[in-house]
Amino acid sequence: MINKISSFTGYSYLSIGPYSCLLDKRAITRNFILAAILVLVCIGGLGSGTVPLSPWEVVNALLGKGDAMAQFVVQELRLKRLLAGIYTGAAFSLAGCLMQTLARNRLATPGIIGIDNAAMAFAVSSIVSTSISIAPSAMALAGSATAAALAFGLSAHSGTRGYRFIVAGIAIGSVAGAMTQIMLSQVAVDTANTAYPWTVGSLNSPSKLMVHILGVGLLICLIGCLLLTHVFSLLPFSDPVVTGLGRNMKHLRLIALSLSILLTGLAVSVAGPVGLIALIGPEMARVLMQYRGTPLISSALTGSLIMVVADIAGRTAFSPVEIPVGILTSIVGGPYLIWVLIRQDTNRSL
């Protein structure tokens, strides 16, 4: 049941049995609007391509009605790619939001501190040597965990708030990138050419199995985030405040970091390093929501939205040439990052 408590304007008080929480009404309405936009864009995306379909045909095809051709195009050809886009966008953005919050550094996203590249290097190593399709996911996870351990371990004495942490991450990322190139230069040209779009970040041909693995992982992480939202919203506070409120800061950071690593690793194994989504997504969520606290769910939604829009644009803008999403997001995200950096009074503490 939902009660209104007048002293919390803008919030609803939700209590189910012994559990209760406050819901930010504005955030909820905006999230719903965002989700609705996402659905519309998805339908538009499913309809666009070499065989254009009207939104009505798309909906019919999704429901299993309409003509067989449309059903085949939508369900067999385009749906997998769309799902991959939604999942990876949400995963990258959520991972970025978690990591920014836990490092208390707006630039500390997995893509910038080298976690994407490391996951990529590990995944490529498994592709080069074996062909077991589940291995890349596992290897990517191992890679992202290694890079995160390195980045946070190396910043142990200087803290994660300044730019040093970020530049240490850049160094880790460039070593990992070099490793990937070494491995790709050792294999046959055809294999290297097939892997190329993936290494810049592309939704071109996601493996169905890995998309499903990512979907399951994302679901687990989203549920985890929903259950822990109130705990994660403590992350921006200082350690003594959190301890005073009865939470263990170390556990909190560990949970957030593990979720972030899991999401990044799985997403990289599907789409390659599209790391700038993790920078833009949470930022957009913060601006749109004017949110008090950590905009986890909104980040996931904005990330999906950006990814799907970028994929549609890359697919259709210069057709028949297809521009990988990784390139498109770099072109948009690079200038944004530069702008963040040269602003005089950069607000470092989120």
Next chain:
Amino acid sequence: MAFLFHPIPSQRPMSSMLVPVYALFVLCCFCSLLFGAGSVSPMDAVQVLLGQGTDEAIFVVHELRLPRTIIGLIAGVCLGVSGVLMQSVTRNPLAEPGLLGVSAGSAFSVALALALGMSVATLPIELAQVGALVGCFFVIGIAKLQGQRNDPIRLVLAGAALTSLLTALTSLLLMYNEFAADEIRFWITGSIAGKRFDQLVEVVPSLVIASLCSLYIVRPLASLILGENVAIGLGYRPQRVRLIVVFVVALLVGTSTAIAGPIIFVGLVVPFVARALVGTDIRRTLWLCLPLGPLMIISADILSRLIAQPTEMPLGVLTAIIGAPVLLLIVRAQRLPTL
């Protein structure tokens, strides 16, 4: 003799450091001629150098290994010197053409030219130099915008952003032009293999101009490091010195990118090592950077030939693996060394 091993780098005599480094450099050049993938053994190569040997060995040494070594030498000198110049003009120990996006600017302009139908063999190096110049101005612009009080590390981040943007644009060009793609994809990782002597003649004028200019600005730069006011008081014009440095760096980086592709981290590692050996004075480090740059590139090149026989590893990849730990080392230091 004890003063040779003086604990303070800036008080060691120059010659005590220069002689071993130059000896190592010469040794490295010889190794580059002697070792390589394929059937020509070091003994055969020695015979060629003595004026004997089989035709095959003569061909391999004269036509394949010698040009490579010379290109490595030129690229190394260019990158090492441009690194030390950039670091002193931005007063930032992390300023490096590869990290700050200057090489990426140069690479992008080359990729653009290739996509528009030029071929790698006939590429004018001025093109790469113009790209490097644009990249330089961008970096200096950011350094100006962020002012003095800020973290020097932020500049690296801006460079990384610029690099990722330009790399993305370069990849976009690759998508468009399948034919150019294969050519660029090999070139973009940096390699000094498969070049011929006649390409080298083109770079001579740039090198002469650059070395004359750098001789002219070494002393003003050394005073500029003491502060703007000191430099003005000593009768130099800081603004003009900076402009010349930007020009020289663009010339050098453009040249090295045109002949060897974008090789990153050399400009970071070389001045770092030089400072560790003879201290921070640019009048001393510059002379040490001359052999150290080629030393790094040529030894990396030898490794790239030997590690994965019979194929080759991209050179840029190897320098990144050597350079990134050095970057970490600098960033992890308690106080960033001020220049």
